[in-house]
Amino acid sequence: MLQHFSLYFPLFSPPADTEQTGGDLRKVIIDTDTGADDASALILAVKSGKLDILGVTTLVGNVDLEQSTRNALAALETAGSDAPVYNGSSERYKGKKIEAFSVFGSDGMGDAGIVNTTGKAEETDAIDFILETVKKYPNEVEIIALGPATNIAKAIEREPETMQKVKMIWSMGTAGFGHGNASPVAEFNTYADPDAYKIMLDSGINITMKRSNNR
16 A cells, blocks of 8 residues: 655655664665666665665666666676676566666666676576565565566566565655656656556555655
């Protein structure tokens, strides 16, 4: 169920009922279509010292799946993290192609030649990883969704009971009551795969939506 809606995205300042206690790190999966904004978020997540990043799952969005994965690997390496990365969806929930669109250049990182990584994605599929991790840590895992909801919707479709044990989904999506960045009223992550976003919202999972501050 939708628990919170905010006009900003304080990634590391959640409501009090989700903060870590006793010094324990919060267990998170970061789901991303890694453009420069998400790469910055990955670096901040690592450096925050508040999160146990169990894995990063990638998908098409700002860039295609292969580039999204490379950007995620590069960001994690830059931050000094060895968190594993898992390839996810290369198309929309209903199988239609998402036309990758980025204001950050063709590589999603400003075409500055800074995406240099020696890392590789894990063999496990992102959807399998999400489900296996939630089963391993029931009611502990928070998913930070920085891109379209395609991976999450596919996980819900495959094992809805398992996904009910997700502690919280933090979703950077919707334009709130402001201007969109994919159309005059639509924010990119919801616009790119609205069917997936609806499945996520209708799932009954605890969700906090944070609008993307475009203006």
